[in-house]
Amino acid sequence: MPDALSQNLAYIRPSETVAISAETKRRRASGEDVLDLSVGEPDFDTPSIAAQAGIQAIQKGLTRYPPNIGIIELRAAMARTLSLMSGGRPVNPDHIVVSSGSKQAIFNACFSLFGPKDKVLIPSPAWVSYPQIVHLCRAEPIAVPGDPEWGLKVSVQDLEKNTDKLVRGLILCSPCNPTGAVYTAAEVKAIATWAKEHGIWIIADEIYRRISYGNGPAASFLDLPDEYLERVVVIYGASKAYAMTGWRIGAALAPMHLAKAMAAVQSHTTTGANQPAQWAAAAAFSDERVEQDVQRMVVAFRNRRDRVVERFRSSAPGVEFVEPHGAFYFFFRVDGITKGLTGTSFCDQAMAAGVAMVPGAAFGDDRWVRMSYAVSDQDLEKALDRILDLVGRLAASQAA
Ligand code: PMP
Numbered sequence: 001m002p003d004a005l006s007q008n009l010a011y012i013r014p015s016e017t018v019a020i021s022a023e024t025k026r027r028r029a030s031g032e033d034v035l036d037l038s039v040g041e042p043d044f045d046t047p048s049i050a051a052q053a054g055i056q057a058i059q060k061g062l063t064r065y066p067p068n069i070g071i072i073e074l075r076a077a078m079a080r081t082l083s084l085m086s087g088g089r090p091v092n093p094d095h096i097v098v099s100s101g102s103k104q105a106i107f108n109a110c111f112s113l114f115g116p117k118d119k120v121l122i123p124s125p126a127w128v129s130y131p132q133i134v135h136l137c138r139a140e141p142i143a144v145p146g147d148p149e150w151g152l153k154v155s156v157q158d159l160e161k162n163t164d165k166l167v168r169g170l171i172l173c174s175p176c177n178p179t180g181a182v183y184t185a186a187e188v189k190a191i192a193t194w195a196k197e198h199g200i201w202i203i204a205d206e207i208y209r210r211i212s213y214g215n216g217p218a219a220s221f222l223d224l225p226d227e228y229l230e231r232v233v234v235i236y237g238a239s240k241a242y243a244m245t246g247w248r249i250g251a252a253l254a255p256m257h258l259a260k261a262m263a264a265v266q267s268h269t270t271t272g273a274n275q276p277a278q279w280a281a282a283a284a285f286s287d288e289r290v291e292q293d294v295q296r297m298v299v300a301f302r303n304r305r306d307r308v309v310e311r312f313r314s315s316a317p318g319v320e321f322v323e324p325h326g327a328f329y330f331f332f333r334v335d336g337i338t339k340g341l342t343g344t345s346f347c348d349q350a351m352a353a354g355v356a357m358v359p360g361a362a363f364g365d366d367r368w369v370r371m372s373y374a375v376s377d378q379d380l381e382k383a384l385d386r387i388l389d390l391v392g393r394l395a396a397s398q399a400a
Pocket residue numbers: 040100101102103104127173177205207237238239245248249250
């Protein structure tokens with residue numbers, strides 16, 4: 001770290017997912033035939049009702065500073081959506097702080113809760129930004145390895161083994177980026193019970209909740225009674241299920257004192273999220289026609305998930321993968337294809353073969369590779385041809 005930069009950045013590394021996606025875009029722009037299965041971003045356009053609401057907001061002059069915590073129309077629509085997904089439980093819009101993407105919401109929550117000497121448990125493999133955000137708060141991220149026999153999820157016993165008096169928080173992502181695993185209702189309740197007993201805060205990143213392939217949305221901490229939620233922050237947003245990544249709208253739902261603290265932090269950093277984008281998201285969360293678009297997109301993701309699993313099972317039967325139950329990621333293991341092969345090496349070779357993916361190293365375990373299947377059916381088939389051909393070639397070289 002050069003002297004000129006602050007200790008705040010002692011651990012900083014740019015986001016690998018963002019970097020790989022930028023590199024892939026650069027290659028495509030220069031004419032290379034690279035299929036982008038790297039970034040976790042829906043290939044669909046923003047539902048037109050939502051986009052129109054954003055345009056109308058601009059035309060109506062709703063272009064001034066927004067209320068710092070978000071316009072009430074959006075907070076109320078989001079509260080209603082979260083309530084409906086959890087059987088009608090009350091959700092108070094005043095406990096919601098809207099941010100510039102859920103990434104900022106996670107930052108606000110961590111920055112308001114954790115500081116020097118605090119430890120924060122992060123089930124691993126984990127999305128790239130969690131450990132980085134915890135470091136930015138000068139707290140210490142503690143990776144808790146997930147169980148490969150159990151979709152790389154963690155159990156209460158795994159959490160307990162890594163817990164001491166300094167542990168103040170847990171960041172849990174379900175449906176999970178990068179694995180596609182989903183915690184069941186019983187698992188969510190067991191973890192909530194354990195955290196409550198220890199007085200540990202849970203940041204429940206439920207951004208992919210709607211993209212779940214069971215019956216209805218994935219299990220949530222909001223399905224639990226109030227007494228479990230005294231130290232729970234639920235992260236939600238418009239990016240994934242509503243195909244609104246570029247609008248940058250996310251949110252945190254938290255107990256009142258924490259919501260106020262996060263709002264104070266945000267009042268000194270962004271003064272709230274882009275106002276026209278908030279109007280677009282308010283329409284997304286409240287218009288029945290957008291709900292139908294979301295359902296169509298989830299069906300498309302499910303079909304692609306089925307296709308990826310089917311093609312790996314038939315053409316690469318020896319390759320281990322996490323059974324994907326949600327989000328739009330397929331996480332497969334490469335170290336058995338040839339002895340000790342790393343995700344980084346596999347991804348370099350895949351890039352040379354025309355497919356961009358993210359090595360497991362970005363998520364804390366380089367025996368794996370993450371593929372995002374949020375791409376068109378046509379690109380997905382072509383990419384699968386290339387990936388499975390590479391797997392076949394590598395396996396044959398090992399056998400030779
Ligand atoms: N959480 C997870 C698990 C993610 O994959 C992402 C994707 N970027 C985010 C949060 C942040 O999303 P956004 O800031 O676009 O809401």
